[in-house]
Amino acid sequence: MNVSTIMNASPVTISVTETFGNALRLMEERRVHALPVVDAAGVYKGTFDFADIWKTLLPKAALLGMDSLTDLSFVSDAQEILREKLAGAGSRPVSEFLDRRVEPVHPDTPVKEAILLFYRLDEDIPVVERGTNRLAGIVTPWEILNALRD
Amino acid sequence: MIAAVVFIAVYALVISEKINRAILALLGAGLMILCGVLTQEAAIRGVDFNTIGLLLGMMVIVAITGKSGVFQYVAIWSAKKVNAQPVGVMIMLSLVTAVFSALLDNVTTVLLIVPVTLLITEELKVKPYPYLLAEILCSNIGGTATLIGDPPNIMIGSAVGIPFNDFVIHLTPVVLVILLATVAVFYFVWGKELVTTEEARRRVMSFEAREAIKDWRLLRQSLSVLAAVIAGFVLAHSMHLEPATIAMFGAALLLLLDNYHRPADEQTHNVHNAFSEAEWVTLIFFLGLFILVHGLESAGVIRWMAQQLLSATGGDFAVTAIAILWGSAILSAFIDNIPFVATMIPLIKSMAPTFGGEQALMPLWWALSLGACLGGNGTLIGASANLVVAGISERAGQPIRFLQFLKSSFLLMLMSIAISHVYIYFRYL
Numbered sequence: 161m162n163v164s165t166i167m168n169a170s171p172v173t174i175s176v177t178e179t180f181g182n183a184l185r186l187m188e189e190r191r192v193h194a195l196p197v198v199d200a201a202g203v204y205k206g207t208f209d210f211a212d213i214w215k216t217l218l219p220k221a222a223l224l225g226m227d228s229l230t231d232l233s234f235v236s237d238a239q240e241i242l243r244e245k246l247a248g249a250g251s252r253p254v255s256e257f258l259d260r261r262v263e264p265v266h267p268d269t270p271v272k273e274a275i276l277l278f279y280r281l282d283e284d285i286p287v288v289e290r291g292t293n294r295l296a297g298i299v300t301p302w303e304i305l306n307a308l309r310d
Numbered sequence: 311m312i313a314a315v316v317f318i319a320v321y322a323l324v325i326s327e328k329i330n331r332a333i334l335a336l337l338g339a340g341l342m343i344l345c346g347v348l349t350q351e352a353a354i355r356g357v358d359f360n361t362i363g364l365l366l367g368m369m370v371i372v373a374i375t376g377k378s379g380v381f382q383y384v385a386i387w388s389a390k391k392v393n394a395q396p397v398g399v400m401i402m403l404s405l406v407t408a409v410f411s412a413l414l415d416n417v418t419t420v421l422l423i424v425p426v427t428l429l430i431t432e433e434l435k436v437k438p439y440p441y442l443l444a445e446i447l448c449s450n451i452g453g454t455a456t457l458i459g460d461p462p463n464i465m466i467g468s469a470v471g472i473p474f475n476d477f478v479i480h481l482t483p484v485v486l487v488i489l490l491a492t493v494a495v496f497y498f499v500w501g502k503e504l505v506t507t508e509e510a511r512r513r514v515m516s517f518e519a520r521e522a523i524k525d526w527r528l529l530r531q532s533l534s535v536l537a538a539v540i541a542g543f544v545l546a547h548s549m550h551l552e553p554a555t556i557a558m559f560g561a562a563l564l565l566l567l568d569n570y571h572r573p574a575d576e577q578t579h580n581v582h583n584a585f586s587e588a589e590w591v592t593l594i595f596f597l598g599l600f601i602l603v604h605g606l607e608s609a610g611v612i613r614w615m616a617q618q619l620l621s622a623t624g625g626d627f628a629v630t631a632i633a634i635l636w637g638s639a640i641l642s643a644f645i646d647n648i649p650f651v652a653t654m655i656p657l658i659k660s661m662a663p664t665f666g667g668e669q670a671l672m673p674l675w676w677a678l679s680l681g682a683c684l685g686g687n688g689t690l691i692g693a694s695a696n697l698v699v700a701g702i703s704e705r706a707g708q709p710i711r712f713l714q715f716l717k718s719s720f721l722l723m724l725m726s727i728a729i730s731h732v733y734i735y736f737r738y739l
Contacts, residue, residue, distance in 0.1 A: 220706040221429040227702050229425045231379075231524065234386060236516035 163274050164267035166307040167287050167297035173198050174254060176205050180216075181250030183208045194284040196295050197254055204288045204295040206258025215257070216249040217242055264288040267296050271307075274299050313347045313609035317602055325645050332591045335598025342605035356604025360468040360554040361461075362596055365415075366588055367557025368458060371539065372418045373587035374564050375532035381410070381422035382522040389430055394514035396436045396504035401493055403427055404444040408452030408489050412459045412482075413540065416449045416695040417589070424702050434510045438708055440500040442699050443715065447492055447687050447722055449695045454683035455485040457553065458543065461592075462651040462682040464553075466675050469655045470668075473547030480676050484733040488684070488726045495722060528568060535564040592694075595648070603652045612653070616660045627665055628739040631677045634658070635734060638681025639727045643688020643720070651682050673738035680730040687723040690715045 174183050174195045183195055194209035221229045264286040265274060277285055278301055285299045320338035324331045342348045348356070388406050392398025403423065410419040423445060431438040453460035457467040457477040467477060523529055539560035546556055565584060569577045606612055623629040634654070641650055658678065662668045686693030690700055690712050700710045 219429050219432050221425040221432065224425060224428075224702055224705050227421055227425060227705075229382070229429060231522075234382070234518045234521035235429070236513055236518075238513055241513075 169297040171298040212257040332594040339598040339601035363554025367561040369588040370561040378529040379524040385426040386519040404448040408448040411452035474543040635677040639685035642685030647682040
C-alpha cells in the first residue's frame with residue numbers, strides 16, 4: 161500500500177496569485193485546515209494553513225526560532241490590534257506566507273512513512289509527482305483511517 | 311619556525327571565517343604536537359584551565375538562571391519604570407544590558423534581552439535599530455568592567471593572577487564614565503526620532519512583569535547561587551582560591567538544587583540540557599588556542615615579537631601602554647579579540663624585566679583589557695555579541711547592515727578608547 165492508493169486526488173487548492181483573505185474564506189467554506197498552493201501549471205508551491213494565520217497575529221519576537229520569547233503570558237491582550245492585524249493581512253498574496261514545514265511525499269511513498277510524518281508533525285501531507293513536482297493529491301489523517309477501517 | 315607557520319596559518323583562516331574557529335584551533339594544536347613543537351604533556355600544561363573552568367561554570371549557571379524568566383522580568387520592569395517612553399526605554403535597556411554583561415557573559419545577556427526589546431519596540435511602533443545598537447555597545451562596555459564580564463578579562467585575570475576586586479577598582483570607574491558618555495550620545499542623537507502614541511505606551515504599561523517569571527523556586531535558587539558566586543569572586547583572592555573553583559562549585563550547587571528532588575531520568579535530561587547550553591565551540595576554541603600560543607611561546611616567537619614591539623616604542627613605558635591600548639582596539643574591531651589577547655598575554659609578560667618587574671606591568675594589562683574589550687564595538691564583526699544580535703535581528707526582518715553599523719559604532723568605539731587613554735594617562739603614567 162502506498163499513498164497513491166489512499167490519497168485524495170482532487171483536493172481543494174489555491175492559486176499562488178490569490179490573497180490571504182481569499183485563502184481564509186476558502187478554508188472556512190470547504191472546512192479544511194490546510195490548502196496546497198499551486199501555480200498555473202499545477203506545480204506545488206507550499207501549503208497555506210492555520211500556522212500562517214497565527215504567524216500574522218504574533219509579535220516578531222515570538223517567531224525567532226531558537227531565540228524566541230518562550231511565552232507571552234505577561235503581554236496585555238488588545239483585541240483591536242489583533243483584529244487590525246488580521247484585516248491588514250487580507251490583501252497580501254498567499255505567496256508571502258508559504259512555509260514548507262511538511263516536505264511533500266511522492267505517490268509511491270509507503271503509507272507507513274505518511275503515518276510517521278503525521279505522528280511527528282500532525283499536518284496534512286501534499287503528494288507531488290516525481291520530477292515535475294505537480295500536485296497529485298493530499299493525504300489527511302482521515303484518508304489513512306478510512307482506508308484501514310472499511 | 312614550524313610553530314610560527316602553523317600559528318599564522320590558523321590565525322589567517324580564523325580571520326577569513328571560512329572554517330569554524332574551533333576546528334582550526336584544534337587542528338593547529340594537533341599540528342603543534344604532531345610536528346614536535348610540543349609534547350602532549352607540554353600542550354596540556356599550556357592550557358589555562360582556570361579560564362576554561364570559569365567560562366564553563368558561568369555558562370551553566372546562566373543557562374539554568376535564564377529558564378526562570380528573570381531577564382524578561384527585569385527588562386519589562388525597567389521599561390515600565392520609565393513609563394514606556396521610547397527614549398527612556400532605550401536608556402534603561404542599555405543600562406540593564408551593561409549590568410548583566412558585567413556579571414554574565416555578553417552573548418547570553420543579549421540573547422535574553424533582544425527578544426524582549428523587539429517585543430517592546432513592536433508594541434511602541436518604533437524602529438528597533440537604535441535600541442539594538444545601544445544594547446550591543448553597552449553589552450561590550452559592561453563586559454569590560456569586571457573579571458568575569460568578557461573573555462579577554464577572564465584570560466588576563468587568570469594568566470596574571472589579578473583578583474576580581476582589582477578589576478573593579480581599576481576598570482569599573484572608567485567603564486562607568488564610558489557607559490554614561492555612550493548613553494548620552496544615544497539620548498541626543500536618537501532621542502528625538504523616537505516617538506510613540508499614548509495608546510501604544512499604555513499597552514506596554516499593561517504588561518505584567520511578574521507573569522514573565524516562569525519558575526519562582528528556580529528563580530530564588532539561581533539568584534542565591536549567583537549572588538554567592540559573585541561574593542565568592544570578591545573574597546576568592548584573600549581565601550587563596552581561583553575563580554574557576556568558585557564558578558564550577560556554584561554550577562554544581564545550582565545543578566544539585568535544581569535536580570535533587572527529580573526522578574533519575576528527568577535529572578539526566580535536565581543536566582544534559584544545562585551542559586549542552588554551554589558554548590562548547592568557544593570552549594574548544596580556547597583549548598586549542600592555549601596550546602597554539604604555548605607552542606609559539608616555547609619556540610621563542612613570542613619573546614621575539616615582544617622585542618619588536620619594544621624597539622618600536624623605544625622601550626618607553628608610557629608609549630608602550632598607549633600603543634597597546636589603541637593597537638588592541640583597532641585590531642579587535644576587525645579580528646576576534648580572544649586569539650589576540652591570548653597572544654598578547656605572554657608577550658606582555660615577557661616585558662617584565664625591561665620595565666622593572668611584574669608589578670610594574672599592571673597599567674599594560676588595563677590597557678590591553680580596555681583596548682581588546684571595547685575594540686569589539688568597532689564593527690559588526692568585532693565581538694560575538696554583535697553577531698548574535700545581528701542574527702536575531704535579521705530573522706525578525708530587521709537586518710543590521712555592516713556599514714550602517716560601522717558609521718555609528720566605530721566613532722563611539724573611538725570615543726571610548728579616547729576616554730580610556732585619558733584615564734590611563736592620568737591614573738598610571
